[in-house]
Amino acid sequence: MDKNESLLQVNELKKYFPVYAGVFRRVVDQIKAVDGISFAIKPGETLGLVGESGCGKTTAGRVITRLTEATDGAVSYKGQNVLSLSGRELKEYRKKVQLIFQDPYNSLNPKLNVANIVGEPLKIHGLVKNRKQRIARVKELLDRVGLRAEYLHRYPHAFSGGQRQRIGVARALAVEPDLIIADEPVSALDVSVQAQVVNLMQDLQEEYNIAYLSIAHDLAVVKHISDRVAVMYLGKIVEVTRKEKLYDNPLHPYTQTLLSAVPLPDPAQRKEKDEDKSEVEKNDGNYHWGCVLFCADRV
Amino acid sequence: MVKPILKVEGLKTYFYTEDGVVKAVDGVSFELEKGETLGIVGESGCGKSVTAYSLMRLVPDPPGKIVSGKIEYKGLDLRELNKKQMSRIRGDGISMIFQEPMASLTPVYTVGKQIVETIMTHQDVDKDTARGRAVQLLKDVGIPAPESRVDVYPHELSGGMCQRVMIALALSCHPDILIADEPTTALDVTVQAQILQLMNDLKRKYKMTIIIITHDLGVIAEMSDKIGVMYAGKLVEYADAYSLFSEPLHPYTLRLINSVPRLDTAGDRLITIPGRVPNPLALPQGCRFNNRCDLADHRCRSEEPGFEKINSEHFVSCFNSKQQFSQVAH
Numbered sequence: 004m005d006k007n008e009s010l011l012q013v014n015e016l017k018k019y020f021p022v023y024a025g026v027f028r029r030v031v032d033q034i035k036a037v038d039g040i041s042f043a044i045k046p047g048e049t050l051g052l053v054g055e056s057g058c059g060k061t062t063a064g065r066v067i068t069r070l071t072e073a074t075d076g077a078v079s080y081k082g083q084n085v086l087s088l089s090g091r092e093l094k095e096y097r098k099k100v101q102l103i104f105q106d107p108y109n110s111l112n113p114k115l116n117v118a119n120i121v122g123e124p125l126k127i128h129g130l131v132k133n134r135k136q137r138i139a140r141v142k143e144l145l146d147r148v149g150l151r152a153e154y155l156h157r158y159p160h161a162f163s164g165g166q167r168q169r170i171g172v173a174r175a176l177a178v179e180p181d182l183i184i185a186d187e188p189v190s191a192l193d194v195s196v197q198a199q200v201v202n203l204m205q206d207l208q209e210e211y212n213i214a215y216l217s218i219a220h221d222l223a224v225v226k227h228i229s230d231r232v233a234v235m236y237l238g239k240i241v242e243v244t245r246k247e248k249l250y251d252n253p254l255h256p257y258t259q260t261l262l263s264a265v266p267l268p269d270p271a272q273r274k275e276k277d278e279d280k281s282e283v284e285k286n287d288g289n290y291h292w293g294c295v296l297f298c299a300d301r302v
Numbered sequence: 303m304v305k306p307i308l309k310v311e312g313l314k315t316y317f318y319t320e321d322g323v324v325k326a327v328d329g330v331s332f333e334l335e336k337g338e339t340l341g342i343v344g345e346s347g348c349g350k351s352v353t354a355y356s357l358m359r360l361v362p363d364p365p366g367k368i369v370s371g372k373i374e375y376k377g378l379d380l381r382e383l384n385k386k387q388m389s390r391i392r393g394d395g396i397s398m399i400f401q402e403p404m405a406s407l408t409p410v411y412t413v414g415k416q417i418v419e420t421i422m423t424h425q426d427v428d429k430d431t432a433r434g435r436a437v438q439l440l441k442d443v444g445i446p447a448p449e450s451r452v453d454v455y456p457h458e459l460s461g462g463m464c465q466r467v468m469i470a471l472a473l474s475c476h477p478d479i480l481i482a483d484e485p486t487t488a489l490d491v492t493v494q495a496q497i498l499q500l501m502n503d504l505k506r507k508y509k510m511t512i513i514i515i516t517h518d519l520g521v522i523a524e525m526s527d528k529i530g531v532m533y534a535g536k537l538v539e540y541a542d543a544y545s546l547f548s549e550p551l552h553p554y555t556l557r558l559i560n561s562v563p564r565l566d567t568a569g570d571r572l573i574t575i576p577g578r579v580p581n582p583l584a585l586p587q588g589c590r591f592n593n594r595c596d597l598a599d600h601r602c603r604s605e606e607p608g609f610e611k612i613n614s615e616h617f618v619s620c621f622n623s624k625q626q627f628s629q630v631a632h
Contacts, residue, residue: 193517220490226563227563265495267565
């Protein structure tokens, strides 16, 4: 495959959720969770998808992995139309595109031990021939994500949040995916542990040339891990560009507001930022009619 | 020197559980002057919230108990007060806002009723005056159309709006001290910026003293005059905001600051702190950070460091803080 060719291509993707009302549960309205987004991810690249709660970033991830069916639009993976896949082809696609979830406490089955959690995808996709091979591969994966092999027979409750997230990473890694969709992988973790998981994900990317779609609300984390960043607001992508450009020279007023809202861990920069903020507020009146930001409830 | 409005000395709050004694807060001391903002920062389980609950005497007993220490508010030891005297202080003298605004308001009463109730409990005013004041408070915290919003229920408001109502509620009796426990953790960044701005504005307006508790170093840097860093129940470093960030003396503080990805610097690889926060039931001997610290030596593993005064505003609990400082300087 050509290096410049994109791995995943998303075109005008839409996901509307119907709103029901009345005795007959008629559809009275639609919530436009994802309202026509387009982007591409190249092999080995990290695209950060940022936005505030309710902007549709998680729904976008779920639609791409076919956990939720799209309303309209196209998703193609290596030139293959993802939205029409079924049966064996869909299974093959899901092997190549894996998910890491936000909440390490709810995304692991409490009744399975680590060997089964990490081993299950190997079994499902027929990647190992027997139990012995499977255990050996699981041990290898645990070692790769920095967990000891003795933990093999422990259950999720015996692990801390950071360790659980490592198990989640090992599970995603088991099937050697090309793309991992990481939905807020570190937002539930403490700062010191967050850094460990972020570093691990970066190491794995270098080693296996994995592409990430990193969904997050924390702009600083996204800046740290991404090559390019897309900013989402009310179901639409309002700005997407290389990370240096986005952070040094944000063009969309929403991106500017978002960036200036992040408190910096340095008291010396407090005053400087206050001035920036008033600058953005002055821009408020200049939003064009038709832009979602214009009519948004600015609570 | 001005007399401190709040003086906490050797505060210890333990929880007596079936598995053993959890020393959630184990010797915390600080002083606050009127109008200052103290930030308490630390990771989950370090005892920062329990410290706040202890100041308000809201630690559930049993299993929790403030076992020793002094909490002096305007020269009054809060630990000596009975229930009735303490409820007068809460709201009137010290009030608190909580992490989850949606969960901290009663869903069955309108926001107006909740504020009116607080005002009438503490002050001798009639209902109409209290309601008028409630509307004024909602206006102060930046809620649009306060005259009509006073009659809505919490579920009709967004998270940011609920937090504003919480702040209005906390301010309703003009407290001297406002304790904010993770006030913006559940909120989006743009809403967070508005709430922090609001707290700063109100602080200036009412000359309030604020204690803000958070795990977010950005929020701490933005808000605080003084900062206390907590680790495993202990205050490990205490300093004014500028020197804490420019010359952190405790290895934990330094690594914590360095492990945060930042917007304003390029940064390649994040510095990590190996291991994790110790189990509160099995704290390491000696310094509680010794198993994660690269400066730890024999002494750190056997002896617990005291809370040493470096200068009038900088305290640290580390045997190797001088070595630490030379590392930062070079």
